[in-house]
Amino acid sequence: MSRNHNKAIIAFLIVFAVALCYLRVVPETALSERAIVVGLGIDKTEKGYAVSCEIINPKSQSGGGQGESDGFALISGTGKTLDAAIGEISQKTGLKVSLSQCNLIVLGNMFLTEQTFPSVNYLVQTFSVPELAIIAVAENSAAELLKTKPVMTTLSALQMQQTLHSATDDASIISTNVKDFFNGYLSRTGNHNKAIIAFLIVFAVALCYLRVVPETALSERAIVVGLGIDKTEKGYAVSCEIINPKSQSGGGQGESDGFALISGTGKTLDAAIGEISQKTGLKVSLSQCNLIVLGNMFLTEQTFPSVNYLVQTFSVPELAIIAVAENSAAELLKTKPVMTTLSALQMQQTLHSATDDASIISTNVKDFFNGYLSRTGVANVVSISAKKIDKNDVDKGSGESGDVYEYDYSKLALFINGKSAMLLEKDDTVAINYMKYDLKKGGETVSVDGEIFGLQITSKKTKYKTEVNGGVPSVFADVEIKARISEKDGLGKYFSVDEIPECLTEKIAAAMKEVVEKKIVATFEKCKARGVDVYELFDKLYEKSFGDFKDESPNGDYLNRIRLIVNAKISVVKK
Secondary structure, three states: OOHHHHHHHHHHHHHHHHHHHHOOOOOOOOHHHEEEEEEEEEEEEOOEEEEEEEEEOOOOOOOOEEEEEOOEEEEEEEEOOHHHHHHHHHHHHOOEEEOOOOOEEEEOHHHHHOOOHHHHHHHHHHHOOOOOOEEEEOOOOHHHHHHOOOOOOOOHHHHHHHHHHOOOOOOOOOOOEHHHHHHHHOOOOOOHHHHHHHHHHHHHHHHHHOOOOOOOOHHHEEEEEEEEEEEEOOEEEEEEEEEOOOOOOOOEEEEEOOEEEEEEEEOOHHHHHHHHHHHHOOEEEOOOOOEEEEOHHHHHOEOHHHHHHHHHHHOOOOOOEEEEEOOOHHHHHHOOEOOOOOHHHHHHHHHHHOOOEOOOOOOEHHHHHHHHOOOOOEEEEEEEEEEEOOHHHOOHHHOOOOOOEEEEEEEEEEEEOOEEEEEEOHHHHHHHHHHHOOEOEOEEEEEEOOEEEEEEEEEEEEEEEEEEEOOEEEEEEEEEEEEEEEEEEEEOOOOOHHHOOHHHHHHHHHHHHHHHHHHHHHHHHHHHOOOOOOOOHHHHHHHHOHHHHOOOOOOOOHHHHOEEEEEEEEEEEOO
C-alpha cells in the first residue's frame, strides 16, 4: 500500500475520531453566557411543571434564587411544559440553561403516579443531560428536597450525587443513571422493536456524550481559553489563560476580571501542563480552548506530535485556531490588547471573523490535520506579532492603563509534513487567498497615471484547468475578482468616486489585473525555490489530469517542470 493511501486512511480515521470526540463539545453559547446546572428537580403541578435548578456561578439570580451560597443558587421556574419552565429560568438568570454538567435529576413524588419516560427522554434529547446522570425520586417535592442543606457541602444536589455515585458497592443503596433507566424501560422480554430502540438510544447517547461527561466537576477544573507552548532547552514551557481559576498562587500574571495567565514547565507537554494543575489546584481543561499559540522555536521543530497530543489527550476542539508567535508564545499571551482583557480572546475573535479577509489566513486544528495528511503535506499557520501602541493613540475614555498592543496577522508560516518550511509576508498571504480561498472582502492598491487608487474586493472565485503535454504539466488559473473603488484608500486627485471618468476605471481594472497576476506568480516562484507547492497544484493535476499525471510523486521534480498560467479577470465598479 502506498504512502498516499496510508495517509488517506489515517486522515479518515482521525477526522472520524475528531467528529466523535467533539460532537456537541464546542458550545453554541459562550461559557460566560450559560447557566450551568449541577442538579435538577422536576415537579408535576396542576398547571404543568415546576423546575428547580441548582446553578453554578449564575450571572443573575434575580426573581427566583434561594439559598445563594459560594457562587451557587437554586433557581425555579414554572410552565405548562418542561420547556416553558426551563425557559422561565433562562429569563430570570439572563443565561442559556445548560444541563450538560447536570449529574442529578430529582423527580417529585407526583411522578410515582405518572408516565416518567417522556420527561427524562426530553431532557436527554433536547438538553444533552449526561447518560451517567443519577435519577432519583423525592419522598415529597423535588423542590423541597433541593432546598435542604446538607452537613458537608453547600449544595444538596452535590451531596446526593456524590453519595450515590460512590455507593455502588453498598448493599442498602441502588443507584440508577439515565442509561440504566433507558435500559430498564426498554428491556421487556420478547419485544424486538423496543430492543432495537434501546440499541439506537444507547448508541446515540454514546455518540452525543462521548468525552462530554467530565471526569472532574466543573468547579474543580481550570478552564483554559488560550494556550501557549514554547520549546526550551529543558523541554516545554506552557502558558494558559484561565477563566475563574480557584487559585493563581505561584504562577499567575495579568490577573484581571476573573482571568489569569498561569505558566508551567516540564520535560514533556504533560509535565508542563501538570505543573499548572499543581499551581492552581485544578484539573486543566482544554475543551473550551479556542486558540493554540506555538512559540517561534516550533519553526525549526516537528509540530504535528504536539498538536496531535493536545487533541488526543486533552480534547482540544477541532475548530481551535493554531498560530505561531513571532517570538515567544508566553510573551505574546502576556500582552494586553486595547478592547479586551485577554490577548487570547482578542486574537481568536479576530481570526475567527477574518476568514474572508485577503490579508489573513486563519487555520484551525482540522485544517492543520487536513494539510498534514494531504498529498503535498502543506499546512498554513498564521504568524502573529504584537506591536506596542503609543498611549497617546489610545482612546482616553477606554479606561485602559499600562501598555496596550495591537496584533499583526498578515504573515504566514508554511509547514510541510508538520515541519516549518518557510515564513511568508503579507503579499504572499494575499496571493494564496487569491488562489485557494473564496473572498468576500479585502483591499488592493494600484497606481494609474501617477495616482494611487484603493480598491475593496467584494467577491473572488478561482477556476482551474490542467493539461500535461510531453511530460510538462500546466495549470491554468482564472481568478475572477469584483471590486469597487474605495474613498478611504485614496482617490488620487479626485475628491469623490463619481468624478473618476469611465476610461480611468478601465485603466484601474487593468492595473489591478497586473498586480494580482504578479503577486500570485511571485509567491509561486518564491515557494517553488524552497520546494513548496504553495497552491497545492499537485492535487489539481492529479485529480483533473490523472491519466497523464498518475505516476508523479508529490516529492518528485514536478515543481521544476510545472507551468502556472494566471489570468486575472477584474471587474471594477465605482460604488
